[in-house]
Structures are given as C-alpha cells and as structure tokens.
Amino acid sequence: MVVVLFGVSVLMFSILMSFSPERRAVAYATSAKQIKEIPILVAKYGLDDPYHIQYIRWITQIFKGNFGYSTVASSPTLDAIIKYLPTTIELNLFSMPIIITLGIWLGTIAGIHRDTFIDHTTRIAAIVGWSLPTFLFALILLMIFYSQFQLFPPEVISDHIDDFISDNPDKFIQYTGMYVIDGLLNRNFEVVADALKHLVLPVVTQVTVVIAILVRVMRSSMLEEISKDYVITAKAKGVDINTIHQKHVKKNALLPAITISGWLVCLSIEGSVTVEFIFNRAGLGLLLVKAATQLDIPVVLAISLLLGLIYVVANLIIDVLYAVIDPRIRLN
Amino acid sequence: MTHILDIKDLVTNFYTYEGVVKALNKVSFHVNHGSTFGLVGESGCGKSVTVRSIMQIVQSPGVIEGGEIHFSPDSDNGETGIDLLKQTERFMQDLRGNKISMIFQEPNAALNPIMTIGEQIAESYVFHRKNQIIEKILGLDRTGENLFPKVSANPLFLPLYHLALHRPDAFLLELIKKVPFLRNWDRAVLHTAIEKSVELLATLGIPNPDKIVHQYPHNLSGGMKQRVVIAIALASEPVLLIADEATSNLDVTVQAQILDLLKDLKKKNIISSILLITHDLGVVNETCDRVGVMYAGNLCEVGKVTDLFENPKHPYTKALLDSVPKIRQIGDLKSIAGNVPNLVNPPLGCRFHPRCGHAMAKCKEVFPEMTIVDDDHEVACYLYH
Numbered sequence: 244m245v246v247v248l249f250g251v252s253v254l255m256f257s258i259l260m261s262f263s264p265e266r267r268a269v270a271y272a273t274s275a276k277q278i279k280e281i282p283i284l285v286a287k288y289g290l291d292d293p294y295h296i297q298y299i300r301w302i303t304q305i306f307k308g309n310f311g312y313s314t315v316a317s318s319p320t321l322d323a324i325i326k327y328l329p330t331t332i333e334l335n336l337f338s339m340p341i342i343i344t345l346g347i348w349l350g351t352i353a354g355i356h357r358d359t360f361i362d363h364t365t366r367i368a369a370i371v372g373w374s375l376p377t378f379l380f381a382l383i384l385l386m387i388f389y390s391q392f393q394l395f396p397p398e399v400i401s402d403h404i405d406d407f408i409s410d411n412p413d414k415f416i417q418y419t420g421m422y423v424i425d426g427l428l429n430r431n432f433e434v435v436a437d438a439l440k441h442l443v444l445p446v447v448t449q450v451t452v453v454i455a456i457l458v459r460v461m462r463s464s465m466l467e468e469i470s471k472d473y474v475i476t477a478k479a480k481g482v483d484i485n486t487i488h489q490k491h492v493k494k495n496a497l498l499p500a501i502t503i504s505g506w507l508v509c510l511s512i513e514g515s516v517t518v519e520f521i522f523n524r525a526g527l528g529l530l531l532v533k534a535a536t537q538l539d540i541p542v543v544l545a546i547s548l549l550l551g552l553i554y555v556v557a558n559l560i561i562d563v564l565y566a567v568i569d570p571r572i573r574l575n
Numbered sequence: 576m577t578h579i580l581d582i583k584d585l586v587t588n589f590y591t592y593e594g595v596v597k598a599l600n601k602v603s604f605h606v607n608h609g610s611t612f613g614l615v616g617e618s619g620c621g622k623s624v625t626v627r628s629i630m631q632i633v634q635s636p637g638v639i640e641g642g643e644i645h646f647s648p649d650s651d652n653g654e655t656g657i658d659l660l661k662q663t664e665r666f667m668q669d670l671r672g673n674k675i676s677m678i679f680q681e682p683n684a685a686l687n688p689i690m691t692i693g694e695q696i697a698e699s700y701v702f703h704r705k706n707q708i709i710e711k712i713l714g715l716d717r718t719g720e721n722l723f724p725k726v727s728a729n730p731l732f733l734p735l736y737h738l739a740l741h742r743p744d745a746f747l748l749e750l751i752k753k754v755p756f757l758r759n760w761d762r763a764v765l766h767t768a769i770e771k772s773v774e775l776l777a778t779l780g781i782p783n784p785d786k787i788v789h790q791y792p793h794n795l796s797g798g799m800k801q802r803v804v805i806a807i808a809l810a811s812e813p814v815l816l817i818a819d820e821a822t823s824n825l826d827v828t829v830q831a832q833i834l835d836l837l838k839d840l841k842k843k844n845i846i847s848s849i850l851l852i853t854h855d856l857g858v859v860n861e862t863c864d865r866v867g868v869m870y871a872g873n874l875c876e877v878g879k880v881t882d883l884f885e886n887p888k889h890p891y892t893k894a895l896l897d898s899v900p901k902i903r904q905i906g907d908l909k910s911i912a913g914n915v916p917n918l919v920n921p922p923l924g925c926r927f928h929p930r931c932g933h934a935m936a937k938c939k940e941v942f943p944e945m946t947i948v949d950d951d952h953e954v955a956c957y958l959y960h
C-alpha cells in the first residue's frame with residue numbers, strides 16, 4: 244500500500260521534473276506574493292539540485308501540507324482542494340450507492356434470466372451506456388430536462404439559495420460544504436430540495452456511464468457460478484431455486500464484482516470530471532479541467548496524488564470486505 | 576420383488592450451439608427394493624444424465640423429452656407408484672434430498688465454498704424437517720419420536736413459530752423475511768439443524784463433528800468432504816440413494832472406506848436401495864445385485880451381476896469385461912477399437928455398430944429393442960432376437 248503511494252509520488256514528481264525550474268517553482272510557493280519572485284524560490288528550494296535530493300525536499304513539503312500555490316484558484320492548492328472537494332464527494336455519495344445496488348441487482352437478474360427479454364434489455368442498455376460519450380449523454384439530458392422542461396438545472400445550487408447562505412452565516416452553518424447534508428443539519432429543507440434538484444442529472448449521467456461494467460461482471464460471474472456443481476448439490480438437497488440463487492449463487496458471484504469495485508470507485512471519480520465540467524459544478528473535476536488547460540501544475544499533481552490515495556484506501560476496504568465474505572481468504 | 580424405481584424409455588436431449596446432443600435414447604431399467612443397482616459405461620455415455628433426469632436436475636440446456644419414471648417408496652404395496660415426470664416442481668423439491676438423495680462425483684466441487692459444513696448439512700433438515708424442528712422448539716413433542724435436539728429460542732418469537740407451524744404461507748412471514756435483523760427470527764431452527772448435523776456426522780464416524788460443522792470445505796480433505804456430501808444425502812433418511820461415481824476421485828484407501836460405509840449403512844437399513852454409478856467393474860462385482868451397461872446414451876444390457884459378468888451377451892459388455900484386468904488373467908487385455916460416437920450425430924440403428932465385430936445390415940438401420948435372454952437378463956442386440 245505504502246509502496247503504491249510511493250510509486251505514485253515518484254511518478255508525479257518525475258512529471259514535475261520534466262518542466263523547467265522556473266515553472267516548477269510554483270509547486271513550492273505558498274502565497275501570491277511568492278509567485279512574483281520565482282528566482283528566489285528556485286534558489287531557496289535548490290531546483291537545480293540532483294533529482295533525489297529534490298524529491299526528498301518536495302515530499303517533505305507535501306507532508307507539511309504545502310502543495311504549492313494554485314494560480315487558477317488564486318489560493319494555496321490545499322485550500323482550493325478543500326474548497327472544491329465537498330461537491331465531488333456529494334455527487335459520488337449519491338451515485339456510488341446507486342451504482343453498487345442497482346448494478347449488482349441488474350447483473351443478478353440478468354444472470355438468472357439468461358437470454359430472456361430482461362437479460363437482453365439490461366445488456367443493450369449497459370452497452371449503450373458504456374459506449375455513449377459521457378458529454379453527449381449529459382448534453383442530451385440537459386437539453387431535455389433543462390432547456391425543454393426547466394426541471395433539473397445545471398450547477399450546484401440556485402443563485403438565490405447561494406446568496407441566502409453567504410448572507411446568513413449565522414443561520415446556515417456550513418458544516419461539510421455539501422448542501423444536502425448541511426441543509427439537513429440546519430433543518431433547512433428548501434436548501435436540501437434545491438441541492439437535490441441540481442444533483443439529479445449529474446447522478447443519472449454518472450450512474451449510466453459507470454454501472455455498465457458492474458452489470459457485466461456480475462452477470463457473467465452469476466452465469467459461471469450457476470453452472471457449478473454445488474448448485475446441483477443444493478438442488479438435489481431439495482432447496483428451492485430462489486434460495487439457490489440468492490443464498491448460494493449470488494454470494495459466490497459477488498466476489499469478482501467486489502474485486503473490480505476499487506477500479507469502479509476510481510472510474511466513478513474520473514467520470515466526475517466530465518460530469519462536473521458539463522454541468523458546471525464547482526468540484527474537483529472542474530478544478531482539474533481548469534488547472535490542466537492553464538498549466539496549473541500544483542493542482543494537477545495534488546489531485547493525482549489524491550486519486551492514488553483514494554485507490555489505495557478503496558482497495559484496503561475491498562480486502563476487508565473480501566475476507567468477510569470469503570472464508571478461504573480469512574485464513575491467510 | 577417390487578421395484579422402487581422403474582424407468583421406461585427415458586429421453587433427454589441437450590440443445591447446444593453445435594446441435595442437439597441426444598444424450599439419452601430411450602433408457603429403460605428398474606431398481607428393486609432393498610437392492611443395489613450398478614450403472615456402468617465409458618465416460619460420456621450418459622450415466623450422470625440418467626440420474627439427473629431421475630431427480631429432474633438436468634442442467635440447462637438439457638431437456639427431458641420423454642419416458643416415464645415410476646417411483647414407489649413403499650415396498651409393501653404393489654402399486655406402480657407415481658410417475659415423477661408428471662409431478663410439479665414443488666413436489667419434486669419435497670422429494671429431492673428427502674425420499675431420493677444423491678452423492679456426487681467431485682467432492683471438491685460439490686460443496687459451496689463459502690458456507691460452513693454445518694449450514695450445508697442443516698439445509699437438508701431445514702427444507703424437509705422444518706415442522707418437526709419447530710414442534711421440538713415449541714415443546715409439542717408428545718410421542719417422543721422427535722429425535723431433534725432441544726435448542727432454546729427467543730421467547731419473543733414463539734408466536735411466530737406457532738404461525739410458521741400452522742400457516743407456513745402466512746403473509747406476515749413473507750413480510751418479516753424482508754425486514755433486516757428481524758428476518759433471522761427463526762435462528763433456532765438453523766441451530767437445531769446444525770446440532771442434529773453434529774449427531775449425524777458422529778454416526779458416520781467423522782472425528783470432532785462439533786468442530787467440523789463450523790469449518791468450511793477448504794479446511795477438509797477430499798475423503799472428509801465426500802463423507803460430508805454423504806451426510807447431506809443421508810440427513811433425511813432417503814429410501815433411494817444415488818451415488819454418482821462417489822468414489823472415482825478419491826485415492827484407493829479412502830475409496831474403500833467410503834464403499835464400506837455405504838455397505839454398512841445398507842446393512843443397518845439406514846438406506847434401503849442404492850443406485851450406484853461407476854466405471855469400476857470391480858466395485859460393481861463387490862457391491863451390486865443387478866447391473867446395467869450403458870453405451871452412448873443407450874442401455875445395452877441389464878441383469879443380475881453374477882449372470883452378466885459370467886455370461887455377457889452384448890458385444891459391448893463382452894468388450895468391456897475383456898478390457899478389465901482380472902486376477903487370473905488369461906490372454907491379453909483388449910481395448911475396444913474405435914471411438915465413442917459423437918452424440919449430436921450418433922450412428923443410426925445400434926449406436927455400437929461401427930465398433931462391433933458382429934455388425935449386420937439390420938444393425939445399421941433400426942435400433943434393436945431389449946429382448947429377454949434369461950431370467951432377469953435383457954440385452955439390446957440383434958444377435959439374440
């Protein structure tokens with residue numbers, strides 16, 4: 244785990260090193276003032292020194308919480324990330340549970356009812372969802388549900404709500420930065436409703452794009468498990484077909500689905516980039532797009548490191564889950 | 576002697592992409608009450624498909640397309656019994672693992688890898704003896720015949736147990752199954768069943784049964800797993816036990832132990848009749864009363880083991896017996912020339928004719944019906960028509 248993170252950091256640093264010392268200096272800056280004094284930074288952090296010495300200096304700064312100064316956000320990178328992160332978490336907080344429960348459920352019934360109408364429909368829907376470019380799908384949704392029916396608007400929150408929140412910092416306390424959760428905590432249901440309205444289309448887009456892979460994996464592992472001998476044993480025991488599917492087959496079929504879910508989490512967060520860009524939601528994805536187009540190196544590096552961290556943590560959780568379900572792993 | 580199982584003209588096909596696999600082509604034989612019937616034949620001749628058809632657990636894309644399977648569990652009344660192929664799936668569910676049980680070829684694959692041994696044996700009781708277990712939990716056992724151990728249940732749920740006993744299809748029970756936490760209200764049933772499984776494993780001579788029920792299949796050796804599979808099959812005291820190559824994948828000593836166990840169970844009348852599938856003719860000779868020889872989806876010869884082994888009629892049976900080493904071997908061992916036919920396009924007429932030294936013109940056109948050649952000895956070959 245630590246090894247993976249080390250690898251990611253070395254990789255990131257190597258990318259950083261491919262820029263000139265002057266450009267790299269922003270990655271060490273802590274304020275707007277310093278940005279104007281690049282040569283001082285270059286001298287201070289010894290940006291002409293050998294690779295490994297610079298790496299150690301850089302990683303020390305990272306551990307101190309100095310991710311450099313973001314020109315896009317006009318603030319230290321860490322502050323920018325903390326500001327933009329809640330929106331992305333909120334999006335994934337809604338889409339991930341839907342992806343997991345719906346994906347497993349669809350894959351299970353498609354596997355049980357192999358080659359029937361249900362199976363074909365879910366498969367075609369999954370393939371279409373997978374191959375449809377995210378931005379195209381999102382634009383179609385926006386055209387129908389926003390332009391035509393004025394139902395679900397883009398962005399994170401309506402302007403009047405936003406004004407209300409910034410005007411009344413004592414009445415509406417921002418605990419998490421996620422409007423739905425803050426709204427609930429402040430018992431302000433107008434905010435909750437408005438935030439949910441803004442979440443519908445992004446969540447639908449993200450679910451449609453990411454779910455396909457889970458449905459396919461779950462379906463094929465259901466099919467594989469159904470043909471195994473222990474299913475015949477259970478049948479010969481007199482167990483009814485429903486219990487066989489739900490208790491015997493599904494649990495075994497879940498194992499491969501769990502294995503890919505770490506990848507799924509990353510895919511989902513990656514998907515957030517496009518979704519946030521199109522729906523103009525002020526999340527990490529939007530920040531990343533802006534940073535990448537304006538060559539804001541510190542932000543790109545920090546987000547990549549964060550993704551690496553998320554991947555590692557997700558896989559740790561998966562290992563634990565795996566051990567809970569599969570007794571064969573528990574031993575080792 | 577009455578027949579516990581009487582199979583007539585059983586036809587089972589598999590609809591695969593390569594074509595229709597005609598796996599069983601009018602198979603007919605019967606199993607006597609209290610006897611052991613052996614079914615032998617080369618790999619792929621349809622032995623497993625035959626017994627899976629009997630229990631109606633043929634895997635897709637297999638379909639049972641014709642025939643009759645008469646099953647009469649009671650030996651005293653001389654009726655023809657019930658035709659299993661005419662029964663509902665619900666009826667078959669109650670029958671499987673209860674009146675007819677099966678043990679399998681591959682103990683490593685036959686157990687669910689992520690369920691404990693106890694849970695897997697317990698399922699037999701939970702599905703076939705639920706009422707008895709609930710009666711025991713509720714203390715309703717007046718006759719003293721209820722042999723389940725007493726497990727105490729949460730007193731809060733006792734009304735639910737009463738309901739489950741008298742109206743098992745009640746809507747409330749369906750509903751409660753969907754509520755998290757509450758849906759495990761009938762834990763005591765499972766616990767009773769697992770306790771009972773411990774007793775069962777002990778009678779099968781398995782050491783530390785109380786530990787084994789909490790272990791998983793990967794913790795056990797192959798022979799141990801096969802004993803567990805046998806325990807699952809015996810849990811509900813079936814009248815007919817089907818053993819599908821139950822010993823083929825075990826090493827020789829374990830194989831002998833398992834066969835001794837089966838013989839012993841039969842002697843103690845724990846099981847009455849056995850349908851034993853094997854390709855080991857020695858095992859047949861030792862354990863079976865009657866035997867049927869299968870070739871490419873057909874039964875070619877059936878009769879008492881002593882008759883059939885001493886006086887084989889069908890050319891395939893003769894060839895099969897010649898291919899087995901004997902203790903006093905005279906002459907060379909002979910293998911059977913040619914290959915097992917493809918069952919998508921099997922040879923017309925007798926399916927053995929391309930490999931048969933006595934093939935006549937007739938053999939290539941029409942399938943030879945079974946003819947009686949001796950008392951309880953039938954053969955499907957034109958040489959005896």
Ligand SMILES: Nc1ncnc2c1ncn2[C@@H]1O[C@H](COP(=O)(O)OP(=O)(O)OP(=O)(O)O)[C@@H](O)[C@H]1O
Nearest residue numbers: 589596598617618619620621622623624634635918
């Ligand atoms: N699921 C299936 N799909 C297609 N064909 C099948 C299937 N199961 C069995 N068959 C066909 O049925 C025929 C009989 O198979 P079966 O398993 O009964 O053989 P067997 O006599 O039990 O052999 P073995 O000694 O190897 O267990 C085989 O030729 C096989 O091609």
Ligand SMILES: [Mg+2]
Nearest residue numbers: 622623680820
């Ligand atoms: Mg077989």
